[in-house]
Amino acid sequence: MAKTSSQFVCSECGWSGPKWLGRCPECGQWGTIEEFHEARPSASSRTAAPGRTSRTLSHAVPDSAAKPITEISTENISRIDTGFTEFNRVLGGGIVPGSVTLIAGEPGIGKSTLLLETAGNVARLSAAQPERNTVLYISGEESQAQVRMRASRIGAVEPNLLLAATTDLSTALGLIEQCKPALAIVDSAQTIVSQEVDGISGGSTQVREVASALIDTAKTLDIPVLLVGHVTKDGSIAGPRTLEHLVDVVCQFEGDTETALRMLRAVKNRFGPTDEVGCFDMSGEGIEEVTDPSGLFLSSSNCADPSPVEGTCVTFTLDGHRSLPIEVQSLVTKSVLPTPRRAANGVDANRIAMLVAVLYRHGNVNLLANDLYISTIAGGQAREPGCDLAIVGALASASKSKAISRTTCAIGEISLTGQVRPVPRLEYRLREAARLGFTTAVVPTLRREIAIPGLSIVQVDTLQDALGAMLR
Structure with missing residues (x-):
């Protein structure tokens, strides 16, 4: 066994020191410092034994000398x-x-x-x-x-x-x-x-x-x-x-x-x-x-069946360079409990509470005394702010018993003042919506014009305007 020297290393940030501490002085995390034994092997301990190999291989690297970066070729590197x-x-x-x-x-x-x-x-x-x-x-x-x-x-x-x-x-x-x-x-x-x-x-x-x-x-x-x-x-x-x-x-x-x-x-x-x-x-x-996960997060009859359903609205989120459709479904019932129930699946529960308050204050939709159930399809995640418009659209649709057209999608963030704010990479989302057969998109006011064949873009500034465009 090689001789070792002991030191203490933080598993979070990599800080090292000579003694154990309950709290890392670098990142401030508690209970992350563990003892680490650093090996100091002799020269012979790294030689290869029969059936084994060593960390330091027998042959030297021939091109280890420093070279100008312009002389280094990458043409022979094939993935x-x-x-x-x-x-x-x-x-x-x-x-x-x-x-x-x-x-x-x-x-x-x-x-x-x-x-x-x-x-x-x-x-x-x-x-x-x-x-x-x-x-x-x-x-x-x-x-x-x-x-x-x-x-x-x-x-x-x-x-x-x-x-x-x-x-x-x-x-x-x-x-x-x-x-x-x-x-x-x-x-x-x-x-x-x-x-x-x-x-x-x-x-x-x-x-x-x-x-x-x-x-x-x-x-x-x-x-x-x-x-x-x-x-x-x-x-x-x-x-x-x-x-x-x-x-x-x-x-x-x-x-x-x-x-x-x-x-x-x-x-x-x-x-x-x-x-x-x-x-x-x-x-x-x-x-x-x-290769095309878009259909996983939509109802099987979405865009194929023209008959709309109350309490549903489709939005488009970004996951890397991909734009994925997310169908938000909601159910609004009269509560018989002293404290109305809020159940959310695939949606941030804290954001639901904020959107309900904004709907009451700026959208004239009172859901404070109702039990609310909000969910997404097939485990999709509608947690980014760009899904706010679809969430409030689904809630308002279920509350007013007015269905949103299956060929309509809503993309936008809602502020506490009831304004509809822009979202990043909106054009990527709209192009995916047009590819999937959506004909109308309710979006925030555009900073520059976007023209997508087959897609009618409805620009709104406030929550009231957005609800009017979706619940026609």
Whole structure:
């Protein structure tokens, strides 16, 4: 065992000091400082042993000398196709050779299934392209037989896909150096243990050492690595916060366990944008990408059935570069309780209370004594301010028993003074509305004219004007 020096590190901001403190002096968080043992191995401890590898590989990097940036070529860098258009979109066009991508998400959300299916796709492509090598999948959570069963279920069985089950870091690095795959997947960072440092599996010390070793190997051998990361109870990535700084790409795999919809978001991306989102559908046969998720958040009869329904209104939100339709449904009933009930699903409950007050003061719609139930379709989220106009439209429609046309959408933020305020990227939303068959859009007053074929744009300044335009 190598000699170690002990210091205390904050898992939130990365602050380090010689003694333990209850509160981090840098970020002010309580209970985030943990003991960290930094290994100081001797020169011989990093040499490769039979069946193992070292952090410092035997060959030197020939092009490590400093060069003018104008002389560095990127023409020979070709991204690896994951087999998923949505995954490629989030990564910025594919996997960059030598990069380390961290995929984090809740337990059971589908991280391992997504990466195993990606491994099968890449292995299938490598079979058609002889210049590409195999794909290596290293599992620290399941045995080879268990991974093989899951691969059979999702159709990811390929001869170029190599499976290994180990929790030892040196063994994992040795497999990567020996096989030199086109893609390496490690599932997960919290289950791999390094014998070079102290600490339990999944602790800050071990996670940092495992990530550093994989990054060194990926950069030296120019092999991309997909690394699975666990999350804590509050949804943040487990381990030290510096883990997110070390890797090249951080993706968050999100979704409601009660629905099949899954969202992949890029939180950090050194090779592409961080405002892209990929949509996937989880099923018993694996994960399928959803290239056009617009129909998921609308009623099946919306725009197809011309008969309107009371208490519904459609708005368009932005998720990255994507504009998604969200159908807001509301139910207004007379309350028999001393305190009327407010139930919200997919909508911010605090914002509902504010909009009800604005409706009473500036819209002449009194809902203060009514039970209100507001929900969205298929787990959609209508939490951004641009959904305010659709929420008040649905509430007013249910209260007055006047239906809003199915071909009408409402986009806009409502202030406390009853003014309808503009929202960002309105043109993106309107173009998506026209593509889905909407013919009328109630929006705030435009700063510049927007002309979209087939879409009539109604501009309003106040809440009263907006309700008059929607409840004709």
